[in-house]
Amino acid sequence: MSQNNAFRALDRQECLRLLAKVPVGRVVYTRQALPAVxxxxxxxxxxASVLLRTSAGSDLVRAVDGVVVAFEADEIHAATESGWSVVVTGRAQVITDPVEHERLSRTGPRSWMPVRDAVFIRIEAEMVTGREITGTPGQG
Amino acid sequence: MSQNNAFRALDRQECLRLLAKVPVGRVVYTRQALPAVxxxxxxxxxxASVLLRTSAGSDLVRAVDGVVVAFEADEIHAATESGWSVVVTGRAQVITDPVEHERLSRTGPRSWMPVRDAVFIRIEAEMVTGREITGTPGQG
Incomplete structure (x- = not known):
């Protein structure tokens, strides 16, 4: 898709503004040497780091703590073949500082799922890329 | 999330039925030693293999041809904190057989984007996993 007119690269500020609009994204990492999401x-x-909340004993914590992961969110409208996608890439880390944990317990994400021994994972926004798909119906 | 009552694992047939309902998913792979999506x-x-259509010279083709990738699709409703997610994991391969290419030019996916020297990528459905998020508002 290298010579694609229908994509527009988004700058970091645009990416973060879009990310803040959606409640759900996808953690992309490696599990047992296979790509996982x-x-x-x-x-x-x-x-601008991404915060997740999960169980201390979860597979996710085991797989991502201390390693570089990607985090993707998007909004894509099939009817108009348009939308956007943003990817944050950076090191994931379980937050161990009690003061920080306490702050996030008040202000951070809650989990949609019942969580035992909740921990927060921070994904540093070291690289933030995104693109807008402007849609070119009839082509392709 | 290991002891989570709010997830239900989906069997292969359920996963494929859900996948067939949505037009867009996400390829998860490695690019320059970093997770990419x-x-x-x-x-x-x-x-049941996943078919994509892109340019022969695209970054995606270079990154995924011949390697194991994941392909994820989901439908998640934030208001009810419910939905589903399906992941297909398998080898991706650019289709080089001219007969197969011709068949897919008629029946396969078209691209939303202008594509030069279109090729099809097949992701074998070697492993198909999925889960339903039944939603437990008020918990977590």
Whole structure:
């Protein structure tokens, strides 16, 4: 899709503004040497990092703590073949600082699921890329 | 999320039935040693493999041809905190057989974007997993 007129690259600020509009994204990581992806609800922290909440003993924590992951969110309208997609790439880390944990317990994302021994995972927004799909019906 | 009552695992047939309902999913792969994810429209072939259409010279082709990738689709309703997610994991391969290419030019996915030197990518449905999120408002 390299010479595609129908894409527009989004700058970091546009990406973060769009990310803040949606409640759910997808963590992309490696599990047992295979590509893996998991939809999760999230929120953005003040420094634009992505925050997730899950169980301390979850597979997700085991797989992503300390490694670089991607986090994707999008809104795509099939009828008009238009929309946007944003990807945050950066190191994921379980938050171990009790003060930070306490702050996020008040202000961070809650989980949609029952969670035992809740922990927060922060994905640093080291690289933020996105694109708008402007839609060119009739082509392709 | 290991002891989560709010998830139900879906069997292969349920997964494929749900996949067939949506036009867009996300290819999950590795690009320059980093996790990468790209939303694309797709269709399912008769053997349940996932079919994409893109440019022969695209970054996606370079990154995924001959390697194991994941392909995810979902429908998640934030208001009710419910929905489903399906992941197909298998080898991706650019289709080089001219007869097969011709068949897919008639029956396969078209691209939403202008495509030069169109090729089809097949992702074998070697592993198909999915889950339904039944929603437990008020918990978490």
């Amino acid at each position: 998991l939809p999760v609800n999230f929120s953005l922290d003040m420094d | 790209l939303p694309v429209n797709f269709s399912l072939d008769m053997d």
